Amino acid sequence: MGEFLKVMSYEEAVLRLRKAIASQQAEECTLGESSGRALSGLLYSPEDVPAFDRSTVDGYALRAMDSFGASEALPAFFQCVGSVLMGAGPDFELGSGECAWIPTGGMLPTGSDAALMVEYTEKLGDDTVLAYRPVSPGENVMLTGEDIRCGQVLFPERHVLRPQDIGLLASLGLKTVSVLKPYQVGIISSGDEVIPIESQPQPGQVRDVNSFSLAAAVARLGHNASNYPLVGDEARQLKAMVAKSLQDNDLTLLSGGSSVGIADFTLDVLLSFPDAELLFHGLAVKPGKPTLAVKINDRLIIGLPGHPVSALMMFHVVVQPLLDNSKPYPLFARLLQNIASQPGRDDFVPVSLQEEAGQWSARPLLGKSGLMGILSRADGYIHIGAVEQGLAGGSICRVALF
Amino acid sequence: MGEFLKVMSYEEAVLRLRKAIASQQAEECTLGESSGRALSGLLYSPEDVPAFDRSTVDGYALRAMDSFGASEALPAFFQCVGSVLMGAGPDFELGSGECAWIPTGGMLPTGSDAALMVEYTEKLGDDTVLAYRPVSPGENVMLTGEDIRCGQVLFPERHVLRPQDIGLLASLGLKTVSVLKPYQVGIISSGDEVIPIESQPQPGQVRDVNSFSLAAAVARLGHNASNYPLVGDEARQLKAMVAKSLQDNDLTLLSGGSSVGIADFTLDVLLSFPDAELLFHGLAVKPGKPTLAVKINDRLIIGLPGHPVSALMMFHVVVQPLLDNSKPYPLFARLLQNIASQPGRDDFVPVSLQEEAGQWSARPLLGKSGLMGILSRADGYIHIGAVEQGLAGGSICRVALF
Numbered sequence: 001m002g003e004f005l006k007v008m009s010y011e012e013a014v015l016r017l018r019k020a021i022a023s024q025q026a027e028e029c030t031l032g033e034s035s036g037r038a039l040s041g042l043l044y045s046p047e048d049v050p051a052f053d054r055s056t057v058d059g060y061a062l063r064a065m066d067s068f069g070a071s072e073a074l075p076a077f078f079q080c081v082g083s084v085l086m087g088a089g090p091d092f093e094l095g096s097g098e099c100a101w102i103p104t105g106g107m108l109p110t111g112s113d114a115a116l117m118v119e120y121t122e123k124l125g126d127d128t129v130l131a132y133r134p135v136s137p138g139e140n141v142m143l144t145g146e147d148i149r150c151g152q153v154l155f156p157e158r159h160v161l162r163p164q165d166i167g168l169l170a171s172l173g174l175k176t177v178s179v180l181k182p183y184q185v186g187i188i189s190s191g192d193e194v195i196p197i198e199s200q201p202q203p204g205q206v207r208d209v210n211s212f213s214l215a216a217a218v219a220r221l222g223h224n225a226s227n228y229p230l231v232g233d234e235a236r237q238l239k240a241m242v243a244k245s246l247q248d249n250d251l252t253l254l255s256g257g258s259s260v261g262i263a264d265f266t267l268d269v270l271l272s273f274p275d276a277e278l279l280f281h282g283l284a285v286k287p288g289k290p291t292l293a294v295k296i297n298d299r300l301i302i303g304l305p306g307h308p309v310s311a312l313m314m315f316h317v318v319v320q321p322l323l324d325n326s327k328p329y330p331l332f333a334r335l336l337q338n339i340a341s342q343p344g345r346d347d348f349v350p351v352s353l354q355e356e357a358g359q360w361s362a363r364p365l366l367g368k369s370g371l372m373g374i375l376s377r378a379d380g381y382i383h384i385g386a387v388e389q390g391l392a393g394g395s396i397c398r399v400a401l402f
Numbered sequence: 403m404g405e406f407l408k409v410m411s412y413e414e415a416v417l418r419l420r421k422a423i424a425s426q427q428a429e430e431c432t433l434g435e436s437s438g439r440a441l442s443g444l445l446y447s448p449e450d451v452p453a454f455d456r457s458t459v460d461g462y463a464l465r466a467m468d469s470f471g472a473s474e475a476l477p478a479f480f481q482c483v484g485s486v487l488m489g490a491g492p493d494f495e496l497g498s499g500e501c502a503w504i505p506t507g508g509m510l511p512t513g514s515d516a517a518l519m520v521e522y523t524e525k526l527g528d529d530t531v532l533a534y535r536p537v538s539p540g541e542n543v544m545l546t547g548e549d550i551r552c553g554q555v556l557f558p559e560r561h562v563l564r565p566q567d568i569g570l571l572a573s574l575g576l577k578t579v580s581v582l583k584p585y586q587v588g589i590i591s592s593g594d595e596v597i598p599i600e601s602q603p604q605p606g607q608v609r610d611v612n613s614f615s616l617a618a619a620v621a622r623l624g625h626n627a628s629n630y631p632l633v634g635d636e637a638r639q640l641k642a643m644v645a646k647s648l649q650d651n652d653l654t655l656l657s658g659g660s661s662v663g664i665a666d667f668t669l670d671v672l673l674s675f676p677d678a679e680l681l682f683h684g685l686a687v688k689p690g691k692p693t694l695a696v697k698i699n700d701r702l703i704i705g706l707p708g709h710p711v712s713a714l715m716m717f718h719v720v721v722q723p724l725l726d727n728s729k730p731y732p733l734f735a736r737l738l739q740n741i742a743s744q745p746g747r748d749d750f751v752p753v754s755l756q757e758e759a760g761q762w763s764a765r766p767l768l769g770k771s772g773l774m775g776i777l778s779r780a781d782g783y784i785h786i787g788a789v790e791q792g793l794a795g796g797s798i799c800r801v802a803l804f
Binding site for chain 1: 433434436437438451452453454486487488489490491492506507508509544548549550556557563564565566567568569570571572573574575576577593594595596597599600601602603604605606607608609610611612613614615616617618619621622629635708709710714717729731732733734755757760761762773774775777778780781798800803804
């Protein structure tokens with residue numbers, strides 16, 4: 001009872017995990033299913049965008065030089081020789097002094113190099129157009145390839161596709177795209193005190209929170225979570241469940257059973273698998289000291305604390321970096337009070353955010369360790385590095401959003 | 403050709419849309435399916451959390467007063483009368499001078515009011531424990547209901563459930579939860595120039611981007627998007643497709659056909675439905691002036707610009723406020739250059755963000771209107787209100803993330 005843990009630094013632990021986890025495979029998916037998926041490699045444009053010179057306004061296509069010097073007082077005269085139809089190449093060319101009606105997005109007729117907005121024109125009879133303003137060559141026109149050139153890199157590897165990115169791929173005619181396959185993640189809650197959520201807890205019992213919160217956290221990052229039945233603090237039972245999850249999953253998240261308690265036998269069970277390699281047992285991290293990780297061949301098991309708040313916090317700071325390819329957008333916020341922190345340990349402190357006068361302010365949600373309600377009141381968290389001795393109230397801190 | 407639009411202010415348009423859209427219905431879903439869903443009403447806690455006084459450390463449960471005065475030099479002596487097991491109520495009580503081993507999360511035995519961490523104790527023989535430090539009553543203990551009280555409001559109406567919220571509901575034994583039903587959203591792309599993405603565009607033709615980008619944008623907000631076949635600029639065909647979508651959907655997003663072009667007949671088609679009510683036709687907004695909205699009974703149709711960049715931008719600023727219940731977390735960023743803007747018009751300017759020294763800086767992505775690549779390079783956008791005449795470089799601006 002009470003063997004103290006040899007702890008590893010947070011930074012080193014994340015490095016080891018990144019190295020240990022198997023790479024995500026690639027798979028092809030249709031464009032309609034690609035939202036939120038990460039690209040498996042660089043993506044190049046197969047075409048020029050736009051594919052033809054097009055007007056960006058409703059107005060008249062013309063030769064810019066014919067409009068030079070035009071003004072309200074002295075308009076330039078053009079002969080209107082036709083209309084550009086949407087969706088068709090014009091079947092005429094423009095000569096000197098000629099113009100053609102063109103809608104936004106219409107294809108510029110050969111011979112024209114600019115478009116004049118309809119607001120600066122007036123129609124005189126059937127085929128004469130007065131221009132009250134000059135345009136310069138290329139004005140109100142998007143040239144072929146001006147937006148995107150054929151062969152240009154569109155997105156880097158692992159870029160997570162957003163609606164506008166999918167729109168861009170659609171415009172290029174890409175019906176399918178090669179993306180990273182989601183990880184299969186097994187989730188096992190353990191502990192004699194843990195009961196299914198539909199049961200009424202007897203004295204000393206708690207409901208199984210981690211199966212639900214961890215599965216939701218995994219799914220939110222676009223991976224596939226599978227929940228396994230609850231296991232008690234019994235070695236044979238735990239080993240059988242872990243073996244099952246190892247077979248089916250790239251990553252297994254095991255919660256509970258990793259603290260210095262009576263039932264601390266999880267590590268023995270994990271290390272009893274052939275080829276098991278201990279990555280770490282114990283982290284210099286608050287909350288989440290009893291976190292551990294074991295690699296078994298190309299499969300990874302991360303043991304999270306049993307307490308739901310610590311388990312989810314450690315998911316965010318230890319597991320999420322392995323699973324999340326999307327670009328983080330931390331907020332910078334003014335800290336509303338001092339936070340003390342022990343040097344040599346990475347602290348993760350939940351905060352609630354408030355917006356005032358063009359700035360965010362962050363209130364640390366302190367209080368007894370493990371209040372279930374804290375994370376639900378939190379908008380994000382602050383990371384206080386191991387070299388820091390806390391943060392002063394009034395300073396600007398970086399808040400990672402939940 | 404060229405009838406100018408009577409435009410409505412952005413603010414007024416959003417107000418009218420909010421008033422016009424049907425309320426979301428409520429439905430029951432299981433906790434495992436509730437991630438990202440919005441609550442249909444206030445949610446109250448049915449229980450106290452924790453349900454029993456529990457230790458927050460590994461150590462010994464005892465009466466705090468028996469430890470008063472204990473120190474390294476003069477430890478207090480306790481008789482250890484048992485061990486608390488996880489998941490079971492202790493079957494003994496503690497008297498004066500007695501203690502019991504308790505693991506983190508264990509239930510405090512009757513008679514004890516604090517827990518002393520194992521690190522400050524030493525075991526002497528089988529049943530004597532030395533305490534090298536005093537604890538005060540309640541120290542290292544979480545009291546019944548200290549986290550959450552029975553009857554307390556857990557979340558407000560429309561709160562979008564995150565993993566930690568789902569964990570909280572699991573701890574309370576809530577197997578199902580009442581959430582808002584997603585909207586059914588129909589998406590119709592129109593325009594003679596628009597072709598399916600698998601086709602090779604002929605001169606003047608463009609691929610159907612909006613069906614893909616709008617469907618992804620709707621789905622990302624948790625609603626159900628249905629795409630309808632492309633329609634050309636032909637009144638009967640458009641009316642038939644809109645009629646179909648009206649039947650199946652709460653909201654129809656129609657893109658294309660709403661600009662002052664040759665084929666501007668969309669509005670006539672929409673107003674030809676019985677009970678059609680025009681909400682607005684034309685907005686004082688850039689980009690997206692030709693946006694329109696019509697209410698037909700309890701169904702809403704929003705006509706977005708045909709150009710993909712304007713269509714998606716208007717989705718974000720006009721449609722998203724109707725569909726998104728989640729809390730926005732805008733960033734505040736230093737603007738890297740001036741942005742000019744016309745008073746009397748709301749401008750939405752895409753920006754790319756860069757993090758430097760504890761601050762975000764925002765670079766406006768200007769350039770010709772409608773460059774497809776702009777939104778893909780953008781992290782978010784800035785809203786310049788109708789009363790502003792632009793923003794000065796160096797000023798702090800509010801960036802809504804895409």
